[in-house]
Amino acid sequence: MARKPKYKEGMVVHPSLGERVADVIIGIILLACMALAIIPMWHTLMASLSDGNLLLAHNGVLWKWVTADGKPNWDGYIKTLSYDDMAIIKSYAYTILYVVGNVLVGLVLNVIAAYVIYRKPKASGIMMLFIIISLMFNGGTVPTYMVIRNLGMTGTVWSMILPDCTNAMFIILTLNAFKQVPKSTIEAAELDGAGHFTIMFRILLPQAMGLVTVTMINTAIISWNAWFNAMLYVPSDKNLWPLQLWIKQIVADNATLTTATSPDWNRYLVSYCVIIIATLPVLIAMPFAQKQLQKGSLMGAVKE
Incomplete structure (x- = not known):
C-alpha cells in the first residue's frame, strides 16, 4: 500500500x-x-x-x-593620475590590453584543446593524463622563465599574455561544457559537410557558452590582478607594467615617506587612491557577471 x-x-x-x-x-x-x-x-x-x-x-x-x-x-587622486608622468593612466591601458589578450587567446586555446579531447582520438587518454598531471605539478618559476626567455618574449607584451592565458582547469570546464551538447547536433552538422572549425566555433561554442563564459570571466579577473609575471618578464620596461605592479611599487616607495625631511602627505594618499582606481572596474563588472557565473557553474552538475 x-x-x-x-x-x-x-x-x-x-x-x-x-x-x-x-x-x-x-x-x-x-x-x-x-x-x-x-x-x-x-x-x-x-x-x-x-x-x-x-x-x-x-x-x-x-x-x-x-x-x-x-x-x-581630492589631492590624492590628482597626485595619483599625474604620478610618474601619467604612469597610472598608461598602465591602465596596458592592463586592459593584457586582460583582453588573455581572454581571447585563452578562449581559442580552451576551445581547441577541449574539442580535440572531445572527439576522442586514439591519444585522447594520454592528452587527458597530461592535463590532469599539470593540475598537480608545475615546472616552477625558473624553468618557465627560461622557456619565455628562449622564445624571445621577455620584455614584450606577449610575455604578459601567453604564459597564463589558460590552464588545465579551464580546459576541463570547456570539455564538460561540450559534453552537454547533444551528439545528434554534431552528427547533423557533419552530414551537412561542416568541418572541425565550423563544429568548434559555430556548433559547440554557442551551445556551451554558459560554462565557457565562466572561464572567460575568471581569466579576466586573474589577468587584472596579476603582477608577478610583469616583475619577471618586463622588470625594466615600466611602460609595459600593469596597474597591479605599479601598486606594489607605489607602496614600496611610500614606505620611506615618513623619514623624509619635508614629506609630501598627498603622496602618502596615492597608495589608497590607486587601490580604489584599480578595484573600481571589478566592482562595477561583477554584478553583471554574477548571474552568468552562477548559471554557468551549475551546467556541469545538471543531468537530463
Whole structure:
C-alpha cells in the first residue's frame, strides 16, 4: 500500500524551529562575510579622501574622511593620475590590453584543446593524463622563465599574455561544457559537410557558452590582478607594467615617506587612491557577471 504524502498540494508549510535557527545562523555568517569584504574597502575609500598627515595620526577603521576642514580631500587622486608622468593612466591601458589578450587567446586555446579531447582520438587518454598531471605539478618559476626567455618574449607584451592565458582547469570546464551538447547536433552538422572549425566555433561554442563564459570571466579577473609575471618578464620596461605592479611599487616607495625631511602627505594618499582606481572596474563588472557565473557553474552538475 502506497504511503500517503506528508503534505498535500496547496498546503502552507511553516518552517520548524530548527529551520528557523539554521536560517538565522546562515544570515549571521553571510553578514559577517559581507562586513569582512566591505569594511576594508570602505576604510581604503575614506583614507583616499583624507589628509595624509591626519591619516597617519589616526588609529582604527576610518568611517569618515579625516581633514582639517571636514571636506573630502581630492589631492590624492590628482597626485595619483599625474604620478610618474601619467604612469597610472598608461598602465591602465596596458592592463586592459593584457586582460583582453588573455581572454581571447585563452578562449581559442580552451576551445581547441577541449574539442580535440572531445572527439576522442586514439591519444585522447594520454592528452587527458597530461592535463590532469599539470593540475598537480608545475615546472616552477625558473624553468618557465627560461622557456619565455628562449622564445624571445621577455620584455614584450606577449610575455604578459601567453604564459597564463589558460590552464588545465579551464580546459576541463570547456570539455564538460561540450559534453552537454547533444551528439545528434554534431552528427547533423557533419552530414551537412561542416568541418572541425565550423563544429568548434559555430556548433559547440554557442551551445556551451554558459560554462565557457565562466572561464572567460575568471581569466579576466586573474589577468587584472596579476603582477608577478610583469616583475619577471618586463622588470625594466615600466611602460609595459600593469596597474597591479605599479601598486606594489607605489607602496614600496611610500614606505620611506615618513623619514623624509619635508614629506609630501598627498603622496602618502596615492597608495589608497590607486587601490580604489584599480578595484573600481571589478566592482562595477561583477554584478553583471554574477548571474552568468552562477548559471554557468551549475551546467556541469545538471543531468537530463
